[in-house]
Amino acid sequence: MQGRIWLAAAAVVAAIGLVAVAPGADAGQLTAAAEPATTLPATTVPATTVPEIPDPRPPDTTPPVVGVTLSSALVSPNGDGRLDRLTVRVTVDEDATLSVTVRNPVGGGHAHLATDQPTSPGTVSLVWLGRLQRGDGTWATAGNGRMVIDVEAVDLATNTTTVTESVGVDTRAPTLRQGPVSPEPWTGQGALTQHFSTSDPSRPLTMWTRVLRDGRVLDQSPPHPRPASTHSISWHPDAWTRTLPIGLYEGEVVVRDAAGNTSRRSVPFRVHRVVTTQRISQVAGAGRRVAITIDDCYHQAAWSSMLSTLDRLDAGATFFCNGEYVRRFADVARRTVATDRVSIGSHTVGHVDLATVSFGEALHRMLGDEAAWWDVARATPAPYLRPPYGSYDNEVLAAAGRASFAYTVLWDVDPQDWDTNDPGTVISRVLSGAKGGSIILLHTKPQTAQALETIIRSLRARGLQPVGLPELLG
Numbered sequence: 001m002q003g004r005i006w007l008a009a010a011a012v013v014a015a016i017g018l019v020a021v022a023p024g025a026d027a028g029q030l031t032a033a034a035e036p037a038t039t040l041p042a043t044t045v046p047a048t049t050v051p052e053i054p055d056p057r058p059p060d061t062t063p064p065v066v067g068v069t070l071s072s073a074l075v076s077p078n079g080d081g082r083l084d085r086l087t088v089r090v091t092v093d094e095d096a097t098l099s100v101t102v103r104n105p106v107g108g109g110h111a112h113l114a115t116d117q118p119t120s121p122g123t124v125s126l127v128w129l130g131r132l133q134r135g136d137g138t139w140a141t142a143g144n145g146r147m148v149i150d151v152e153a154v155d156l157a158t159n160t161t162t163v164t165e166s167v168g169v170d171t172r173a174p175t176l177r178q179g180p181v182s183p184e185p186w187t188g189q190g191a192l193t194q195h196f197s198t199s200d201p202s203r204p205l206t207m208w209t210r211v212l213r214d215g216r217v218l219d220q221s222p223p224h225p226r227p228a229s230t231h232s233i234s235w236h237p238d239a240w241t242r243t244l245p246i247g248l249y250e251g252e253v254v255v256r257d258a259a260g261n262t263s264r265r266s267v268p269f270r271v272h273r274v275v276t277t278q279r280i281s282q283v284a285g286a287g288r289r290v291a292i293t294i295d296d297c298y299h300q301a302a303w304s305s306m307l308s309t310l311d312r313l314d315a316g317a318t319f320f321c322n323g324e325y326v327r328r329f330a331d332v333a334r335r336t337v338a339t340d341r342v343s344i345g346s347h348t349v350g351h352v353d354l355a356t357v358s359f360g361e362a363l364h365r366m367l368g369d370e371a372a373w374w375d376v377a378r379a380t381p382a383p384y385l386r387p388p389y390g391s392y393d394n395e396v397l398a399a400a401g402r403a404s405f406a407y408t409v410l411w412d413v414d415p416q417d418w419d420t421n422d423p424g425t426v427i428s429r430v431l432s433g434a435k436g437g438s439i440i441l442l443h444t445k446p447q448t449a450q451a452l453e454t455i456i457r458s459l460r461a462r463g464l465q466p467v468g469l470p471e472l473l474g
């Protein structure tokens with residue numbers, strides 16, 4: 001462009017020179033030369049008298065200086081909100097027309113971000129949303145791999161600069177295999193270690209671990225930048241300086257690749273430790289909440305029916321099952337754990353009167369039920385124990401504390417449903433005894449299963465809220 005401008009300016013100067021020597025152009029200034037000049041015809045002015053003014057600048061043969069920067073080296077156009085788009089910033093140092101194209105050098109397809117776009121000196125930002133137009137005219141998300149970005153800037157003298165960049169497209173989440181949490185069960189003291197292996201082409205990877213309970217995140221380790229490999233992360237989840245209460249948790253591993261794709265996997269683990277068990281038969285300060293507790297689980301159909309009733313009415317309850325029935329009716333056991341607002345406690349293995357056996361025997365029967373729940377449903381009955389018949393002595397309470405049962409759960413409302421086949425009798429006995437903070441004792445018997453819906457509705461009609469033990473104690 002500069003070359004053209006200077007050529008035009010020289011022509012103008014030449015024209016002015018011609019005018020300046022033309023006769024009568026300015027009588028005052030040309031007086032001295034006026035007389036001889038009048039004798040000459042204007043047409044005889046020799047061209048050689050016009051001074052030649054040289055072009056002070058050469059023609060523009062310099063192509064534009066072009067700089068290209070990308071907002072990231074990778075994009076992941078999968079709509080997860082992380083690196084879904086790429087910003088291409090192009091800087092030119094002079095007026096130019098700009099063309100920017102993203103293309104897939106392997107699979108084909110392209111996207112024009114700019115086509116002969118007039119651009120002033122400065123920076124232009126262009127956004128690519130990760131889609132390419134295929135040969136048949138349709139648009140699709142770019143495949144995984146490297147895309148080429150062609151940038152061409154042409155100045156007004158048609159000098160051209162081309163720059164080629166590339167960006168990686170990766171929409172694949174890292175592979176992630178979650179190993180065990182160790183130690184399991186964890187006491188809440190020392191480090192908890194989560195084992196896993198992961199791989200992904202878009203490195204570096206960032207990984208961290210979390211501990212959840214009932215779907216809620218309690219604590220999270222710091223993020224670690226690590227290579228793809230087999231790893232373990234050891235840390236101390238503390239739920240913000242509180243020692244985690246006894247019970248069931250999920251240990252989750254999260255891995256995010258450099259393109260922002262994220263994988264997460266979790267495994268259950270238990271927190272168990274020696275405690276002093278606390279006997280409860282009702283709970284003061286529970287407001288209008290009453291606990292429904294259901295024992296034994298020997299009758300599969302009744303057990304299953306009670307779960308359906310609780311689920312349908314959105315009521316809570318806690319089941320105390322003997323370990324042999326947890327294993328025998330494993331599907332119902334898993335359904336119990338999966339039902340909202342339903343929780344579990346231990347009723348030991350074998351339903352013997354624990355006060356009649358040794359400390360070691362009592363502990364063995366408690367841990368046997370614990371193992372049944374863990375094996376069948378990856379669940380723990382801790383921290384709730386109901387000794388069979390409500391029978392205990394100091395050794396039973398010591399064994400309960402050793403086995404992580406922080407609560408030895410008795411009751412204050414016993415409709416003696418084992419002693420009647422009439423659902424109406426069970427209903428009236430429950431309602432005559434229940435008050436805020438009560439713990440109601442029921443069994444997995446067919447007539448009790450029949451009565452359960454009316455029990456729940458009648459409690460509610462009296463302003464009481466049937467819940468499980470975690471809600472009663474919470």
Ligand SMILES: [Zn+2]
Nearest residue numbers: 295296388389
């Ligand atoms: Zn029982």
